[in-house]
Amino acid sequence: xxxxxxDEGDREMMxxxxxxxxxxxxxxxxxxxxxxAAGSASRGRQLVAAGHNERVQxxxxxxxxxIACLRNAGRRPSYLDTTLYTTLSPCQMCTGAILLFQxxxxxxxxxxxxxxxxxxxADRGVEIVLLDxxxxxxxxxxxxxxxxxxxxxxxxxx
Numbered sequence: 001x002x003x004x005x006x007d008e009g010d011r012e013m014m015x016x017x018x019x020x021x022x023x024x025x026x027x028x029x030x031x032x033x034x035x036x037a038a039g040s041a042s043r044g045r046q047l048v049a050a051g052h053n054e055r056v057q058x059x060x061x062x063x064x065x066x067i068a069c070l071r072n073a074g075r076r077p078s079y080l081d082t083t084l085y086t087t088l089s090p091c092q093m094c095t096g097a098i099l100l101f102q103x104x105x106x107x108x109x110x111x112x113x114x115x116x117x118x119x120x121x122a123d124r125g126v127e128i129v130l131l132d133x134x135x136x137x138x139x140x141x142x143x144x145x146x147x148x149x150x151x152x153x154x155x156x157x158x
Contacts, residue, residue, distance in 0.1 A: 003122070004129045007041035010085070010107050014131055017085040017109065020052035020065065021139050028147070029056040030154060031139040032065035034086040036073050036103075045083060049073035056150060066094040070101065079103045087136040089116030099124055109136030113144065 013035055020033025030053040037045035051068030055061060066086050076082075079101040089111035090098060098106060098121060105127040111118060118128050144151050 003118070004105075004127045006107065006129050006131060009037075009041060009045050010083075010129060010131065013037050013045060013047070013083070013085045014087070014107060014109055014133060014136070016047065016050060017065075017087050018133070018135050018139065020050050020069075021087045021136070024052040024054070024057070024065070025139060025143055027057055029053055030065075030150065031143045032086065032088045034065040034069035034084060036069050036079075037083050037085065038081050040081070048076075048082065055154060061154075062093065064091065064094050066090055067097060070097060076101075083107060085109075087133075088140060089114055089118055090121070091116060095121055098126060105129070107131065109133040110140065112137055113140040 017033040017035045021031040025031035032053040035050045036048040038048050039045040049069050049072040051065060051072045053065040054063040054068055082103055083105040084098060084103050085107045087109035089108050106121060107129040109131055110133055111130055122128050
């Protein structure tokens with residue numbers, strides 16, 4: 001399966017998402033961070049919102065990083081000019097939100113520690129860029145080693 005290629009602003013936005021993931025990890029939470037940006041590579045992308053997984057911190061099973069980011073973005077009349085950056089391949093719930101809001105482009109930090117189903121998104125017309133970012137991989141591996149029971153209660157036990 002082929003994925004799109006990153007553009008010049010993608011790594012900068014992913015660094016913001018990774019910062020969000022690290023905030024969650026330092027609070028004992030799942031290190032998944034996400035940012036939503038509007039615009040294009042040619043016009044420049046501008047940060048709309050950021051968020052991180054707060055499932056542990058809030059005791060909220062649906063407070064995944066992508067969902068927290070979308071919640072922080074508030075209402076938008078359209079997401080057609082946006083890119084969602086997420087440090088980890090989206091789970092089925094977050095995939096559903098991406099499709100529901102018709103987000104056309106998703107940049108994924110890594111899909112090694114959790115594969116997700118990027119093909120499902122791609123088959124539905126979402127452009128996927130997989131960075132295979134070492135920082136994103138390291139954050140999740142650190143979490144899995146420090147908090148294996150928390151990883152197991154969410155997506156890790158599958």
